[in-house]
Amino acid sequence: MRAMVFERAGTPLREAELEQPVPGPGEVRLRVRGCGVCRTDLHIVDGELAEPKLPLVLGHQIVATVAERGPDAKRFEPDELVGVPWLGWTCGRCRYCRSGRENLCDNARFTGYTIDGGYAQETVADERFCFRLPDGYPGLQAAPLLCAGLIGYRSLRLAGDAERLGLYGFGAAAHIICQVARAQGRRVFAFTRPGDASAEAFARSLGAEWAGSSSEHPPEPLDAAIIFAPAGELVPAALASVAKGGNVVCAGIHMSDIPSFPYELLWEERLVRSVANLTREDAEEFMAVAQQVPLRTEVEVFPLAAADEALARLRSGAVNGAVALAVD
Ligand SMILES: [Zn+2]
Numbered sequence: 001m002r003a004m005v006f007e008r009a010g011t012p013l014r015e016a017e018l019e020q021p022v023p024g025p026g027e028v029r030l031r032v033r034g035c036g037v038c039r040t041d042l043h044i045v046d047g048e049l050a051e052p053k054l055p056l057v058l059g060h061q062i063v064a065t066v067a068e069r070g071p072d073a074k075r076f077e078p079d080e081l082v083g084v085p086w087l088g089w090t091c092g093r094c095r096y097c098r099s100g101r102e103n104l105c106d107n108a109r110f111t112g113y114t115i116d117g118g119y120a121q122e123t124v125a126d127e128r129f130c131f132r133l134p135d136g137y138p139g140l141q142a143a144p145l146l147c148a149g150l151i152g153y154r155s156l157r158l159a160g161d162a163e164r165l166g167l168y169g170f171g172a173a174a175h176i177i178c179q180v181a182r183a184q185g186r187r188v189f190a191f192t193r194p195g196d197a198s199a200e201a202f203a204r205s206l207g208a209e210w211a212g213s214s215s216e217h218p219p220e221p222l223d224a225a226i227i228f229a230p231a232g233e234l235v236p237a238a239l240a241s242v243a244k245g246g247n248v249v250c251a252g253i254h255m256s257d258i259p260s261f262p263y264e265l266l267w268e269e270r271l272v273r274s275v276a277n278l279t280r281e282d283a284e285e286f287m288a289v290a291q292q293v294p295l296r297t298e299v300e301v302f303p304l305a306a307a308d309e310a311l312a313r314l315r316s317g318a319v320n321g322a323v324a325l326a327v328d
């Protein structure tokens with residue numbers, strides 16, 4: 001089977017013919033239809049995340065059909081359409097797993113990072129960590145739900161019951177979470193890169209009542225802000241924009257250093273926290289939301305062999321919505 005293989009930071013992916021993967025007990029072999037491209041993939045190819053499996057097949061927003069069931073795998077029928085997210089396996093035994101926090105599992109494995117992912121014609125996955133996809137997302141419309149949507153949704157939940165919500169960085173995650181937040185009756189304020197009129201217009205088209213530059217203050221204080229962009233300087237900027245008691249949630253897996261800032265930005269019970277990974281419960285809950293709302297996802301599609309081009313396109317910041325690879 002054909003795959004795009006990551007071998008070393010700073011080098012292009014290599015198109016390779018790999019052995020067909022064999023599903024172990026409780027696993028399914030999947031025929032990949034497509035796979036979303038995530039900013040985390042950029043952090044991996046840039047060498048910003050420690051110790052990826054090498055060589056590695058990237059990709060953790062996999063839309064696929066079940067090709068074969070391994071021993072004891074019976075959750076899905078052959079040919080059933082499933083999604084595979086970032087969380088690929090947890091131990092079920094550590095203190096985090098035992099307390100409903102499997103996103104923090106000490107022994108977790110991650111799709112397209114510590115186990116092979118979806119930049120390939122086929123992959124295998126533990127069936128317990130695969131999900132049925134919501135109806136109404138044809139083609140690769142569901143791909144960005146699997147990380148941008150899912151981890152964005154966890155971030156939204158951790159932002160609390162904020163009525164006035166700021167979203168910093170209006171990419172794949174924000175374009176989905178803006179719609180979820182609106183459906184929940186929240187007011188959305190979108191912060192984009194300075195001068196990015198196209199992103200501002202995109203945010204307004206999805207229900208943001210205000211869109212402006214991340215260097216601006218919103219027209220009124222926010223109750224919470226979620227930072228999707230990997231820029232540490234947005235943390236003090238967001239703290240300066242939230243009201244007393246406001247939450248600032250950092251949603252990314254990697255961020256540049258946060259500059260020092262005066263304590264008064266944090267004072268009055270403002271809170272800064274990060275979001276790590278997802279639990280299966282998050283996924284089930286979010287897929288139900290995606291079914292119910294329904295969400296409109298914008299996806300720019302590239303062929304599998306153009307994975308480097310797709311990564312470069314995501315890096316450019318010029319995408320309104322998400323990027324995905326189509327696998328034939
Ligand atoms: Zn991701």
Ligand SMILES: [Zn+2]
Pocket residue numbers: 090091092093094095096097098102104105106107108
């Ligand atoms: Zn664990």
